[in-house]
Amino acid sequence: MNIAIHGIGFPEEFTPHIEKLTKALTAHGVNIFVTDTFSKLLKKYQANIDSYSKIQSKAMIADMDFIFSIGGDGTLLDTVCYVGKLETPIVGINSGRLGFLATVAKEEIDEAIALLINGDYTVENRVLVAVDTDKQVFNGLNFGLNEFTIHKRDTSSMITIHTYIDGEYLNSYWGDGLIIATPTGSTGYSLSCGGPLITPDARNFVITPVSPHNLNVRPIILPDDAALCFKVEGRGEKFLVSLDSRSTTIDSGDELRVRKANFVAKLVKFPKYNFFDTLRHKLNWGFDMRN
Amino acid sequence: MNIAIHGIGFPEEFTPHIEKLTKALTAHGVNIFVTDTFSKLLKKYQANIDSYSKIQSKAMIADMDFIFSIGGDGTLLDTVCYVGKLETPIVGINSGRLGFLATVAKEEIDEAIALLINGDYTVENRVLVAVDTDKQVFNGLNFGLNEFTIHKRDTSSMITIHTYIDGEYLNSYWGDGLIIATPTGSTGYSLSCGGPLITPDARNFVITPVSPHNLNVRPIILPDDAALCFKVEGRGEKFLVSLDSRSTTIDSGDELRVRKANFVAKLVKFPKYNFFDTLRHKLNWGFDMRN
Amino acid sequence: MNIAIHGIGFPEEFTPHIEKLTKALTAHGVNIFVTDTFSKLLKKYQANIDSYSKIQSKAMIADMDFIFSIGGDGTLLDTVCYVGKLETPIVGINSGRLGFLATVAKEEIDEAIALLINGDYTVENRVLVAVDTDKQVFNGLNFGLNEFTIHKRDTSSMITIHTYIDGEYLNSYWGDGLIIATPTGSTGYSLSCGGPLITPDARNFVITPVSPHNLNVRPIILPDDAALCFKVEGRGEKFLVSLDSRSTTIDSGDELRVRKANFVAKLVKFPKYNFFDTLRHKLNWGFDMRN
Amino acid sequence: MNIAIHGIGFPEEFTPHIEKLTKALTAHGVNIFVTDTFSKLLKKYQANIDSYSKIQSKAMIADMDFIFSIGGDGTLLDTVCYVGKLETPIVGINSGRLGFLATVAKEEIDEAIALLINGDYTVENRVLVAVDTDKQVFNGLNFGLNEFTIHKRDTSSMITIHTYIDGEYLNSYWGDGLIIATPTGSTGYSLSCGGPLITPDARNFVITPVSPHNLNVRPIILPDDAALCFKVEGRGEKFLVSLDSRSTTIDSGDELRVRKANFVAKLVKFPKYNFFDTLRHKLNWGFDMRN
Structure with a gap:
């Protein structure tokens, strides 16, 4: 399985989570590829990652089974732009607060990878x-x-x-x-x-x-x-x-x-994800201080 | 062709338009039926109408090809309630100002009847x-x-x-x-x-x-x-x-x-009707006095 | 100094705070008076309060220096109605969450009483x-x-x-x-x-x-x-x-x-109270989860 | 009496109204002064005006009893900027549709001048x-x-x-x-x-x-x-x-x-002017087409 990782910026303290994430992927026999901007971030923060390749061409992106978007919702928008018509399914991992799109928290990374490997997910087509x-x-x-x-x-x-x-x-x-x-x-x-x-x-x-x-x-x-x-x-x-x-x-x-x-963004959804939960959480629906 | 007429109230001065409407229908060989509430309005205003029958049963409604709703949007809502699952196509004639639903003006009644007889209309299914x-x-x-x-x-x-x-x-x-x-x-x-x-x-x-x-x-x-x-x-x-x-x-x-x-309201739409025109007109979109 | 206490309902577990409050008032030599409804709540929850009188007449209210409103903002609205044109200054103590009007939290009761006795407060006239x-x-x-x-x-x-x-x-x-x-x-x-x-x-x-x-x-x-x-x-x-x-x-x-x-509601404001703080807190202005 | 006239643009077909306006002012013995931009508009449209002077300095503006703002609300904003701390009272004449600020219509110009000369107006101070x-x-x-x-x-x-x-x-x-x-x-x-x-x-x-x-x-x-x-x-x-x-x-x-x-805009208000009338008119409050 080939998985690309993309990011355009994350806090330095998130680096250990990326090291752990890549280790877990490698343990599952996944080939890791990184985008140019993400590779620069890894260098900048001196991330300790065993083995990965850099994506050199459009053709290489076409060979990816998934792309991990690491950052916030803004990063995921950039990832959508990056994969474009190739429609590579995107896993949104948030390096900060829960997003509408970057829905996998750092504590859930291991679980998400296991679910992905086991095929226990759905792909949501977003227009x-x-x-x-x-x-x-x-x-x-x-x-x-x-x-x-x-x-x-x-x-x-x-x-x-x-x-x-x-x-x-x-x-x-x-x-x-x-x-x-x-x-x-x-x-x-x-x-x-x-x-x-x-x-x-x-x-x-x-x-x-x-x-x-x-x-x-x-x-x-x-x-x-x-x-x-x-x-x-x-x-x-x-x-x-x-x-x-x-x-x-x-x-x-x-x-x-x-x-x-005439193509879509494919977002990977794990079983426990629920749009309404995210909506209530992000919009503070259950948290009416004015009462 | 059987056409029912329904109404729950219209201004007395609209009576001549109803007389003209029924005359036009009769001239086209249409059998006219009226609902109980509408029949009472005709009596109240002493409308001069040659020949029509009163609807006595659900079964009779089922035989109607169309139902004319005469009044405003509120009357048309009542007409929808009246025909219910029978889905009789409704022609909305407004006895006052243009409505979102009652879209045929009194000046357009003759034309609308001609179009209806000639089959020159579409039926819009409203959920x-x-x-x-x-x-x-x-x-x-x-x-x-x-x-x-x-x-x-x-x-x-x-x-x-x-x-x-x-x-x-x-x-x-x-x-x-x-x-x-x-x-x-x-x-x-x-x-x-x-x-x-x-x-x-x-x-x-x-x-x-x-x-x-x-x-x-x-x-x-x-x-x-x-x-x-x-x-x-x-x-x-x-x-x-x-x-x-x-x-x-x-x-x-x-x-x-x-x-x-699991059934719809069927609204008869004549060729020149356009939802966006109605929207702009009813919401004064082209009429920005604040400028 | 004469202080009245009013309330129309508070959670049973708030009773100890009322006992403490009355003890503190008594220690400061304050004469405590309670409204009829509040007196019933004290009985219902078997509150242990040394000495207080019940307000029996309009004339007695006129003798009060302050009235404590215990509950939420709804209780304070009721207190305003209770004192009416007498314009007795109101201290709003919240028995639950911070209110716009009931701004003294249970942890701040002792401090509030001390400030009140020392004259370290302002009175805000609300139309x-x-x-x-x-x-x-x-x-x-x-x-x-x-x-x-x-x-x-x-x-x-x-x-x-x-x-x-x-x-x-x-x-x-x-x-x-x-x-x-x-x-x-x-x-x-x-x-x-x-x-x-x-x-x-x-x-x-x-x-x-x-x-x-x-x-x-x-x-x-x-x-x-x-x-x-x-x-x-x-x-x-x-x-x-x-x-x-x-x-x-x-x-x-x-x-x-x-x-x-032609009379106002007089709300007692303690030095650290700030309307904008309350506004930001109650409306979650500093807490934008959608980000 | 000295009256200045200011404008930054009006439709050519409004020129006769300006000619009439200046004639009426002259007939009342008013000395007419025009701003630089307005003078250019008069030339451009070859307006036929007997006698007026151009404002050459701040000191001259200080001698004006009134300034006429001819155009729309945007022109009046410019007039406010022009007179600044001098607080010259402004008469807003609209060359098109009724404004919130330019409230004198072309049909009302003669009447407005008569009222002005007779002192039959109030001055509204706008912050x-x-x-x-x-x-x-x-x-x-x-x-x-x-x-x-x-x-x-x-x-x-x-x-x-x-x-x-x-x-x-x-x-x-x-x-x-x-x-x-x-x-x-x-x-x-x-x-x-x-x-x-x-x-x-x-x-x-x-x-x-x-x-x-x-x-x-x-x-x-x-x-x-x-x-x-x-x-x-x-x-x-x-x-x-x-x-x-x-x-x-x-x-x-x-x-x-x-x-x-620390100075205001002074707007001349004639007796029949009413803010609520303007508000209803400009916001179409009496004109609810959605009904």
Whole structure:
């Protein structure tokens, strides 16, 4: 079995857990591969790891059975971007607090590896949101797990975003911006802007306006097979667009076509994981201090 | 062709439009039937209608090809309740302002009848929400087109609603109440309580809390094939439950099982109707006076 | 020094703290008086208290230097109602979790008594909201510390509340109800309905709509010397009005005149108390699990 | 009487109204002065105006009895900035739709001038928000009528804003930004971000978070004599700060001290003007299409 490990940053004190993790993998006869950024972190913290190879090419990633994402939810978003259409199943290990995506705690690493080796897990397919424009953007990595965002730039005044769904005119949003979030992204930026939660098994996108001027404008839920199209207008000539945490600018005339990607992010789920437990925990639902 | 007409109240000055409507139906060779409540309105306003029969039995409703709902959105909810599992396709004619459901204006009645006779329409299946308890409630008419609501009674303090989805514990909501809305109901009470809009083709329910004490608690979107279960707790011994505009009380111990009904409401849609147009119009999206 | 003690319910295991509290007061030469309801609780839990008198008349309350409110924030609201225009300074001791009003924890009781005896405290004047109608309501106790609320009853449909400020027409609110909250009440029901927080030193009322149908309607902040007037209209003939946790019904024709009471609630504040600390603690501001 | 006229842009077809306005002023014996930007607009549209002088110096502004602001609310904000501490009373004439500030419609210009000449008006003092830092910002024009805003820049991640009121720690806001709005500004950006309305006579500021990560964080109302202090922290090194529509960047270490300015904006109010009428009109309160 081939397992890749990826990370973009973790606290130095987490290093022993990585040493233990690799030891456990090796003991199970797993071949360990590490990404370039992760290899640099291992060097920086002088991690003591017996044997591993570095991933040198796209072709090597294709040979991985799993990829471990070590860090927080931000790292896992990066891992999704890294594997892309290869759809390598991802195991999210959190090096700090429990995440929505990085759900394996350091105390559970050994157990998780045993379950993985024994095939005692399920793989959850999470929809990705993809954007297309006439010119290439995001270096071709035009997909995100959480959300696609259109936002005014810096000092500019509000922008108008003409929005079409399956070719039909929906609305011209006027405000700071617009978020198109997946169920996975519904617990992120969209939630901060008044969007609803969406369970992972719901097949939806939500369009959530950012600080809309018209107070009647509210988040709207769509089937995730909808074809969305946006045209932005404003005093500035450039606007900001983002996929998860990656951003770039587009011009006023550009047409943005947003849809579900034709590949998914595969997240490994262990038996005791439960989305509602995570939701209650992360949102303090059982912890109402105002009472 | 057999067409039933139903209504629970319309302004007297709308009577001539009904006379014209029935004349047009008769001219097209349609047999007209009226419901008991509608027949009383015709008498009250001394409507001049040549020939029609009164619906005397469930069996007669089953013979109808269509039912015209004359009034507002509230009347159409009543019409849905009236036809129930018979799934008679409903034509919503508004006797006042444009509704989300009663979409045919008085000026469009002739055109709508012509389109109906010519088969130039589609039928949109709208999901209904149904509730089951151990004892019969709502006289067996345990379904609604908009929403199912649990609410504290009168003077009582907040209630706790333990909520389970597909057997898994979701949350114990603490507040004034809880709404389970369909896409159709998403533009109603749920919207007033901070719920999102949902397009009619999305296969979802939304659970929207009413004045929740815990500020972290937000509306949550689910697939509409979820099986929901609620148990209510509070200082009072009775709680209020509603389906659309019909209400009753339940006891503290009762378990409420909520799911999609196994039949739908069939709404007749004419070619020029467009949900987004209605949405923008009803929510004043194109009319931002604050600018 | 004369100190009254009031409570409407506390957990049995809190009894030793009350015994200790009364012992400390007696040691400081304080004469202890208890309210009728509190006296019943002492008997129920067989509290061992040396010497105290029962309050038998309004005149006796007028002789008190302070009143201790033992319980939660709900108990303190009741204490405010109990002392009314006498404006007896209130010490809020919480028998459970920290409250917004009952801010002295059981571990701090001894210290609080010492500070009180030494005069090392300030008295904070909290504005009360008062309501007048043509007939007497609320048994003449027509004031509240948190809020005045108008609400639809049970099964009835939405209500319309015509609202005037200083004789000028403000708006006709259409929805489930309306809250007029003081700064003290801004952390309560108003907050659950989307109202803002208000610092105790701000001289304001906030009018917060409950589930308003018109999405443009938002909470509005007024100077607390405004004279408000409400007229309610709806299908039902009776509506619900509340002051804090006390409720009654009014008729459709009644005019409700709401203003600042001409007396205040006096809350004893000890040096280390800080409103912002309480706010952060009660609202979990420093505890963002979603990160 | 000396009257200045200011504007930063109006539709060409509004020119005749300006010609009429100046004619009426001249007929009343008023000396007309125009600002530099307004004078350019008059030339551009070849307005036919008999006699006026250009304002050449600060000293000349000090001699004005009134200043007419011709345009929309944005123009009036600019006029406030133009007169600054001179506190010249401002008459807001709207060249388009009714504004919250530019309340005199073109049909009402003659009447407004007559009322002004006859002294039949009141002057409303509107509080300004002012910001101080260790180095000069906003070219010394460090005040605004609507709001002071701190915002993350472009592509950067969320920022943390440590907030102190009268020297006491309030909260560390984590999100896109923070708004400190005056009552005048409460109908603007703060409202789009969930802030409450505030009547012009209320003596308050509101702190409204922009897309806060912690869902418990809500707008908070303060007395307007509070001294606020902010320190910003984030991954970026620069942050965006704005006063009304003017923006600049500040560094991570800078301390921002925000308070009420020691001068006000004086707005001329004519007898028939009513804030609540404007509010209802601008927010469509009487126009609930969803019904």
